[in-house]
Amino acid sequence: MSRLALREEGFECGDPAAPWYRTVHIRGGVLGFRVRESGKQPFEIQLTMTSRMADDPGLAIEARGLTKRYGDRAAVDGVDFRIERGEFFGFLGPNGAGKSTTMRMIYRATPVDDGVLRVLGHEAIPQSDRAIKSRLGVVPQEYNLDERMTAREILEVFSRFYGLRGEARRTRIAELLEFAELEDRQASPVAELSGGLKRRVQIARGLLGDPDVLVLDEPTTGLDPRARRALWDKLIALGERGTTIVLTTHYMDEAEKLCDRLVVMDEGKIVAEGTPAGLIADNVPPQVLEIVVPEAAERRRLHEHFGPVALARVELADRLLFYGADGEALLRRLFELRDGTDARVRSANLEDVFLSLTGHGLS
Amino acid sequence: MRLPGDIDLRMAFAVFMRNATDYRRTWWLNILPNFFEPVLYLLGLGIGLGYYMREGLEGKDFIAWLAPGLMASAAMNGASFETTYNMFVRMTFAKLYDAYLATPAQIQDIAFGELLWAIVRAMMYGVVFLIVVSVMSLFGTSIVTSPWALLLPVMLALIGAMFALIGQLYTSCIRVIDLYSFYYTLWLTPLFLFSGIFYPVDRFAHGEEIAWFTPLYHAVRVCRGLSHGEVTTSMWGSVVWMAVVSLVLLRVVPWRLRRRFFR
Ligand SMILES: Nc1ncnc2c1ncn2[C@@H]1O[C@H](COP(=O)(O)OP(=O)(O)OP(=O)(O)O)[C@@H](O)[C@H]1O
Ligand SMILES: [Mg+2]
Numbered sequence: 001m002s003r004l005a006l007r008e009e010g011f012e013c014g015d016p017a018a019p020w021y022r023t024v025h026i027r028g029g030v031l032g033f034r035v036r037e038s039g040k041q042p043f044e045i046q047l048t049m050t051s052r053m054a055d056d057p058g059l060a061i062e063a064r065g066l067t068k069r070y071g072d073r074a075a076v077d078g079v080d081f082r083i084e085r086g087e088f089f090g091f092l093g094p095n096g097a098g099k100s101t102t103m104r105m106i107y108r109a110t111p112v113d114d115g116v117l118r119v120l121g122h123e124a125i126p127q128s129d130r131a132i133k134s135r136l137g138v139v140p141q142e143y144n145l146d147e148r149m150t151a152r153e154i155l156e157v158f159s160r161f162y163g164l165r166g167e168a169r170r171t172r173i174a175e176l177l178e179f180a181e182l183e184d185r186q187a188s189p190v191a192e193l194s195g196g197l198k199r200r201v202q203i204a205r206g207l208l209g210d211p212d213v214l215v216l217d218e219p220t221t222g223l224d225p226r227a228r229r230a231l232w233d234k235l236i237a238l239g240e241r242g243t244t245i246v247l248t249t250h251y252m253d254e255a256e257k258l259c260d261r262l263v264v265m266d267e268g269k270i271v272a273e274g275t276p277a278g279l280i281a282d283n284v285p286p287q288v289l290e291i292v293v294p295e296a297a298e299r300r301r302l303h304e305h306f307g308p309v310a311l312a313r314v315e316l317a318d319r320l321l322f323y324g325a326d327g328e329a330l331l332r333r334l335f336e337l338r339d340g341t342d343a344r345v346r347s348a349n350l351e352d353v354f355l356s357l358t359g360h361g362l363s
Numbered sequence: 364m365r366l367p368g369d370i371d372l373r374m375a376f377a378v379f380m381r382n383a384t385d386y387r388r389t390w391w392l393n394i395l396p397n398f399f400e401p402v403l404y405l406l407g408l409g410i411g412l413g414y415y416m417r418e419g420l421e422g423k424d425f426i427a428w429l430a431p432g433l434m435a436s437a438a439m440n441g442a443s444f445e446t447t448y449n450m451f452v453r454m455t456f457a458k459l460y461d462a463y464l465a466t467p468a469q470i471q472d473i474a475f476g477e478l479l480w481a482i483v484r485a486m487m488y489g490v491v492f493l494i495v496v497s498v499m500s501l502f503g504t505s506i507v508t509s510p511w512a513l514l515l516p517v518m519l520a521l522i523g524a525m526f527a528l529i530g531q532l533y534t535s536c537i538r539v540i541d542l543y544s545f546y547y548t549l550w551l552t553p554l555f556l557f558s559g560i561f562y563p564v565d566r567f568a569h570g571e572e573i574a575w576f577t578p579l580y581h582a583v584r585v586c587r588g589l590s591h592g593e594v595t596t597s598m599w600g601s602v603v604w605m606a607v608v609s610l611v612l613l614r615v616v617p618w619r620l621r622r623r624f625f626r
Pocket of ligand 1: 070075076093096097098099102
């Protein structure tokens with residue numbers, strides 16, 4: 001809590017140079033503290049952290065048993081997750097896993113069929129839609145920009161939804177054009193922009209209301225590696241400013257690079273949850289020997305040969321993956337049988353986690 | 364500011380302004396056909412056909428009898444086009460409603476903003492026509508003869524609102540754009556031909572009774588009454604009829620749209 005905020009509450013914080021003076025830095029500004037006067041001299045206050053209850057102001061989003069059905073199929077099937085303020089949180093999963101449906105429930109485009117969803121302290125019910133949406137920024141999976149308008153016109157049009165006007169509106173739009181590096185192209189119709197630039201227009205539009213939470217549904221799908229990296233830098237910069245970021249992706253490298261924590265979804269369910277490193281450590285041995293073997297007979301021979309030397313194994317079309325604690329040992333075992341021109345050793349990554357949990361690949 | 368039905372006027376205005384921004388780009392492409400279509404009808408039928416109808420209709424010159432109905436239909440067309448094809452394209456192809464809905468705006472605000480814009484479009488059509496016939500009246504072709512005509516712009520807005528809402532209702536129910544051919548050929552065209560624009564509705568048996576249930580009949584009656592200063596109780600009845608239908612649709616349309624978008 002900042003000195004300023006305490007002053008507003010009627011407390012004087014005293015001299016920052018005093019020996020008893022402490023600043024409390026909390027990531028993303030968790031406000032779940034009780035402030036109490038101790039009565040001691042010199043003036044002193046106690047901060048007591050409140051427990052993480054359902055309406056914990058430190059939580060950005062909380063879901064319990066969240067469910068959405070289409071017909072009798074559950075697109076999202078009883079998922080639980082908690083996203084803290086200031087966190088960079090990912091949803092990783094293949095096509096049809098239910099990522100977009102979950103995002104749509106968060107940004108109130110889809111009703112919740114079952115379970116509880118709280119966004120920024122509001123229960124996700126129609127009466128609180130406006131309140132939730134006014135603190136949320138949304139970058140949907142599909143491009144939905146006015147193709148004939150320019151980036152600047154789009155920002156001008158959408159700024160009205162957030163009550164921006166006059167000078168505040170001009171500065172906000174100028175800031176966002178700068179942040180999204182769109183200044184050079186602000187006067188071109190969106191139809192003439194590349195996919196990466198269109199995404200940036202969408203992100204700038206999503207940021208107009210200075211949101212507490214930014215929800216991005218597959219923001220980098222369809223972008224080339226350079227545009228993806230450029231977008232990552234923008235998102236990292238936003239995260240550093242304290243914005244809570246929730247994103248979905250098919251890309252493991254993206255999730256590993258960006259997310260503080262993530263959940264892995266498959267067929268409407270969350271199959272794992274944790275930090276990228278923690279997920280890998282918990283679910284798969286650290287090293288992988290990957291061999292390309294088109295012939296089925298050869299694959300069987302390899303399976304037999306490796307036996308218990310491999311702690312885990314996965315067969316993926318023409319690829320065989322053998323997992324172990326020591327990559328070199330795996331490679332040596334292979335050389336006992338044949339050469340290794342079609343093999344490579346690497347560290348386990350989130351894709352391996354995904355494979356081990358679901359038995360099938362991402363995307 | 365909130366209107367009944369939880370309509371946030373600021374959000375509605377934002378939607379209105381996006382349409383106005385878009386329109387600014389092509390207004391000259393749009394305004395010319397707006398102007399020509401009813402004027403061509405007026406010249407072709409009013410002066411052309413009217414020449415053979417020297418005794419006029421119901422004690423008026425044919426052109427004077429015809430013009431107010433064309434004004435009503437001009438407003439109908441302006442509003443209808445906006446909430447049929449244009450709204451459908453914004454809603455489905457451009458996915459603009461999804462973008463709006465991701466802001467604090469709710470579907471009822473969006474529908475209301477689109478309605479306000481459609482009213483403006485209807486008035487552009489109707490008022491341009493009103494100006495043309497008023498000028499003609501100054502030069503001897505007496506069409507608009509009463510000071511009651513000052514109320515016509517307000518009535519054109521009401522007519523526009525009613526037809527915009529009817530169009531929104533249809534749009535909220537269809538999934539493919541091709542279905543508008545039915546709306547135009549089996550709904551708007553018959554209204555145009557049988558609502559008493561070109562000849563009195565009682566030309567056909569039970570014409571009046573049937574026409575009473577259709578919207579353009581009332582619109583024509585109001586425009587004609589105000590243009591000629593024949594302000595009757597039944598004309599005010601038509602105003603009430605249009606207002607009631609509009610108010611009902613103002614509630615029904617957001618409900619339909621919500622069912623479509625919030626699923
Ligand atoms: N409007 C809808 N009507 C019917 N079924 C739907 C609808 N939206 C989504 N679904 C179904 O719900 C399931 C989850 O879809 P969702 O779009 O959430 O997946 P996703 O994880 O975002 O996939 P992708 O990576 O392809 O974007 C899919 O089986 C999909 O077919
Ligand atoms: Mg998706």
